[in-house]
Amino acid sequence: MAAFSDNSEIFSNLSSKIINLFLRRTEGNQDIISKTLDDLNSLNYRYPIITNPTEAILLVNQCCSFIPTDDGILVQKYSQLLWNLVRHQNLLIEGKTLTLAIQWCLSGLQTRDKNVILDVLQALDTILRSNINKQIIPVGHVVRELCKFLQSRSEKCTLEITLLVLQCLEACTTISDDQKAGSDLHRPLELCSETFLNHLTKKATDSNDLVTNKILQTCLVGLQNVVLQHPGYLLTELGTILGVIKTFMLLGIKNVDYIIPQKLMPSALSIPEIPSLTREKKGGKLTKQKKHRVSGTQKKGKPNACEHDTTSGGYVPATTLLDYNSDSGVGDKSTSFTPYSVVLGRMITELHRSLSLTLHEMSIPVLTQALKCYAALVQATPYHRMSSKLMTKVIRNVKPFLYHKDASVQVTALIALGCVLSSEPVLPETTEAMLKSESSKCKQKNDDSLVVDDVDDCASFNDSFEYADFEEPDNAEEDESHGNLGIPWLLKRCLTNLGVEIEETDSSKGAAPVKLESLQILSVMSTKYFEKFILPHLSLIVKALDGALMDSYIDLKLHAGRTVDFIGQAMSKYLSNEDKVIEVPVTQCVHFWKTLLNKSLVDLFQYEENPVLRAVACDCLGSIGPHIFEQLPRDKQILCVTLLFSCTRDGENSVKGAAVRALAICVTYPSLREDTGFVLDTAEAIYRTLKDEHLSVREKASWSLGNLSGALVLSSKESKEAIEEISSEMILKLLKACISGASDNDKVKMNCVRGIGNLLQLVTEEMLKNDPFPDTVEKAFGVLVKCCTTGSNMKVRWNSCYALKNAMQNMHLYKKSYFTNKNWQVPVFNALNELVVSFKNFKVRINAALALSSPKCREHYDNFYYSVWTALLKAMENSGNIEDFNEYKHRDNLVEQICLSLGHLTTFLQVEDLLQLQSTLQLYEDSLKTHMSKVTERLVPEKSTQLSEAVYALNQLEKRKELDENGRQVLERFKIVFQPDI
Incomplete structure (x- = not known):
């Protein structure tokens, strides 16, 4: 900081000195001014120096006023100073000083010294670009002077000078909104465009020269700006611009010759000829062909012609056609039309090849961007419609970068492989490539290189990296047999990044971003590859997750919690599938949850300052599943329930909503569903949160109410005694809450109508004898009819129809003696009949038809x-x-x-x-x-x-x-x- 303040003080002193020299104007000051400019240019402008912008503006004004443009030495030094001030110090030059600086730069172009011209043009370009959106500049004057400069020195200008002049013109084509509204700039833009087109339509030059390519790029960008700013110019010069585009879109492609751009003219489309249809004859009859005579004049014109050849009715052409027809079905015939799907497939394949070539690069930024492109390409590619083994090549090309020395490259490699795992549908080749256990073939030897011993398993950086066919080696069967017994290589790498030592050599931990992306990979694996990747290695995975949950890095805790949620959902889904044979003992799944519930997962509830962590912890408890929950120790079950109930009274909306949702999932577990006390406490918590002022909380509460009511219906079917323990007052209170919620937001409404349908199934004959119930039931049916016949949300409509189906299964509701309105069926049947006949949404019609079949x-x-x-x-x-x-x-x-x-x-x-x-x-x-x-x-x-x-x-x-x-x-x-x- 001391150095920065010293530089600022030095700049201030030198500025005052040079301004005083200009004011005194004594002889011999030129050398002092030159020395002072040298001192100013020697400062390090990459760090903030200017503390008083007014002083710097005064310096610019005085220099432009008193430095003569015919003094090449002073002009060059001041141009460098001007460039430093504007480019690195972001000095904003405005008003008269801006006009003065631009005019000074244009006057400085009159010198003959090429080095001075380069510095002046560089300063002018910087001024134009820094002020283009802030202050109106004399664009017309600048364009005319620059074009005049190019025309007068076209033969003497070097490529570097030409490039800088064109860059200045290109800067002039980007015009601020103020200028668009206030001045007529069409003529300056047209002058710029003419200059750009002159350079673009020259004869072929060396396309490998960097400066030449920069000139072409600058002209194309400037031409694009002109077209955007002056649409009328596009109408007059469309053919010329299209010709330029046609030429330069292929520039640099191998084996494509350069063609000088030419103006394209509209083509006169010819009318296609209608093929004559030959009328087929029936009955096997052939029309007799007339043999047309060839005139004598034509005969004489044919050398070696004989009478038989000319009078035979075209024998040779006829036999030629017969020869062709005899072989018309043999082989593939080339056609003039290539299906778009074929073209698209070839493009995608070529993109894969090009990206794999890009992975040869050793530059970290290039590798990072290439791997990001790979990830985007994988997401957009339908691999099930592409040639086989294309996905395998992607995996093998990306795999070595998991061991790269740079963390950013490792992260992007993990992102690309995560996209591979997320690809739909799941391909057998993806599973096969991922299931191979990790060997010593892809290891990080040191910080400078990757050791790749086998091109089959790891893409290398030599020529075989791109063009390898990935055939199986001689010992492929042996590798496969051993590989399936071990841990998949990607899973192993992720666990190693998270600090799990699988082997003695696995001692290195990944950086924080690498750990986060490794957790993302585990989450993706659990959704589609749980049975093959996650389930056999739960003991190792729980170590990684337990460590991540106890890490001090908050983001790592958050991602680890979400990964636990994903794995829990996949585990519950797997154990609930009765068709599958459970290959892994359930005790391993129980051990997974017992380990997390011992400390790491429970500790997330203690983070009062971070509600997101507490919400994720609630989601994790909600994903345990009935099979695991029933086998947890009693103290762990009580712990889970207690934590969730306490979170329903949390002050944070996200925590409150997540807790209520988790309780609604737990209430479907058999042991908890039979616990009347738990059911009533859950109902009270849901009823309380359903009245919350925040929509997100009400949305989750309404979903929870639908789940709770469904659990009550299931209990009533299993045992009537269980539902009798639930008081009629509680059912009435929940039913009224659903009716009230049906007038809320659509996200709340769609769940409340579901709850109405379930709760109406629970209404008994004894309940209908009480006064509040009949009126509430009639209101409930009225709400369902209204929701299924009005509104634009289709999910609300088909949920309402399904709710009517559930409600109409209750035989007690058809006893009219309990209702003041004797025919509540009238609006219900009329609404369902109308919906099933003509409603535009077929899912609504399906549920309406289902409801019409529900009466027993x-x-x-x-x-x-x-x-x-x-x-x-x-x-x-x-x-x-x-x-x-x-x-x-x-x-x-x-x-x-x-x-x-x-x-x-x-x-x-x-x-x-x-x-x-x-x-x-x-x-x-x-x-x-x-x-x-x-x-x-x-x-x-x-x-x-x-x-x-x-x-x-x-x-x-x-x-x-x-x-x-x-x-x-x-x-x-x-x-x-x-x-x-x-």
């Missing part, structure tokens, strides 16, 4: 039995009318559900219904037969129970004695519909 007996349909029949038949007829093509994927599911709902209605069919439905069936019979036949063939037996019951009901109805002849005919048509094989 004929009496529950009341007077709507026939209208439901008609609505479902119309819905099937309209299933082909699709306004939005995105709904097409749901069409088959809609038809299936309509058929199942019709089958459910058929089970309630009575003799007197046959004649009532005769006309309706006749109207839609053909469509019903077609769709029912397809659905019957497509559905598996487990899903076609309703159709089988419909057939059984029709057979039983046929045995009824009161069935007359007309009724039997209608019944026979019903049987043909549901049994198309009879």
Whole structure:
């Protein structure tokens, strides 16, 4: 700091000295001024020096006023000082001083010394660029003077001078908004464009020369600025500009010759000829060909022509065509059209090849950017549609950089491999390449190089790096057999970065960014490769996570907590899959959670100053899963529940919401679901947070209420005694909370309607005898009808339809004696009938059809039995009318559900219904037969129970004695519909 203050003081003293010299104007001062300028230029301007900008502006003003432009020595030294002040000290020159400085620079170009001209142009370029968006500059005057300078010295200008002049012109083409509004700059822009085009349309020059390429780049950037600022110029010079683009877009590509840009003209498109269609003859008859004579004049023009050749009706051409047709199907014929998908595939493959070549570079910034590009390319590439082994090449090219000496390269390599693991769908070659255990083939020997012993497993930096075919070596089978028994190499590297010593040589820990990205890799692995990568090595992974959770670095704790959450969810999903054979003992999974619950995970709840950590800790407890939770020691179970309940009263919204969500997950566990005290405490916590003023908390509370109500329904089906312990007051309170939440934000509404449907299933006949319940139930149905028929959020609508389906399964709700409004079914059935027939969203129509099949007996349909029949038949007829093509994927599911709902209605069919439905069936019979036949063939037996019951009901109805002849005919048509094989 002392050095900086000294430099500032020196600059101030020298500035005052030179200003005083200018004011006195005595003879002999020129040498002193030159010496003072040298002293000023010797200061280190890369650090802040100017403490008084006004003093520096005064220095610039005085120098521009008194330094003559014909004194080459002083001009050169002052130009360097001006460049330092503006470029490194960010000195803002404004007003008259700006105009004076620009005019001084333009006057300084009159000198003959090339070195002086270079310094003057450099200073001018810096002034123009630093003021382009801050102060209006005389663009027109600058452009005219620079163009005049180029024209007068075109033969004497070196490439360096030409480059600087063009850079100044390019700086003039970037104009501030003030100038666009206030002055007519079209002519200066056109002058700049003409200069740029003159240099771009010259004869071919050395494209390997750096200065030449910079000149071309500057001209192209300037031309782009002109087009953006002056659109009218593009209309007049479009052909010339397109010609320039056509030439320079291919410049530098190998084996592509340079073509001087030429003005492109609109091409006159020719009208394509319509091929003549040869009329095919039937019956094997051939039209007799007439042999046209060739005139004698033509015969004489043919050397060695004979009478037979000229009168044979074109024998040689005819036989030639026959020869071609005889071989027309042999081999691949070249076509004039290449499918876009093929072109795109070749482009992607070429991008992979080019990026792998870029990995030859030793520059750290280049490697970092190349690996980032690799990551982006992997995310955008559909590898399942590309040639095989392309993903393997990516993995082997990136793998060596996990051991690079630079942490940033390691991080980007991990990012690229994380994108590989996230690629959809999962490819067998990805799993195969990742499962190979780590050997000594890719190790970091020292800080300067990577040792790569085998090109098959690790891409090297020599020629085989790019062009290696990655064939398996001779000992591939041996490596594979041993590799599958060990830890995957990527997992091992991540654990090593996190400080887990797997082998004696694994003692190095990664830098903080490397550790963070290693945790990201573990999270990605758990989502798609849990069974093969994570599960067999839980004991090592829990060591890494336990250490990361106890690390002092907050971000590392946060990422470790999220990784625990991901692994917990994957573990719970794996153990819940009844179809899979559990290969790893559950005790290992229990040990995983016991280790974390001993200290590291619990400590996250103590961070009062960091609510994000506490929220993540709540998420982790919510991901334990029922299988693990049931086997945890009792003290650990109590610990988890206690921590979550305490967090529901936290002052931070994120913690409160995460805790309530975790409790709603825990309430689905069998042991906790049977604990009435826990269920009631959870219900109270959810009810309390549902009234929170923050939307994010209410959203999670509403989701939790839906989960809680679902758990209560499940308990009621398993044991009626369990649900009887839940007071009717609590159910009424939760139902009212859901009704209130249904008028909230859509994110809250979609969960509250789900809760209404579940809670209405719990309403018993005893509850309906109490006064508040009937009115609340009617309000609940009214809310569901309103939500399914209004609003633009489709999820709210189909959740409402599904909630109606759940509610209509409760037989107690159909007893009208308990309701003041005797026909609550009227709005419900009318709304569902309307939705299933014509609503644009097919998922809403599917749930509406599902709801129409939920009543369990004929009496529950009341007077709507026939209208439901008609609505479902119309819905099937309209299933082909699709306004939005995105709904097409749901069409088959809609038809299936309509058929199942019709089958459910058929089970309630009575003799007197046959004649009532005769006309309706006749109207839609053909469509019903077609769709029912397809659905019957497509559905598996487990899903076609309703159709089988419909057939059984029709057979039983046929045995009824009161069935007359007309009724039997209608019944026979019903049987043909549901049994198309009879």
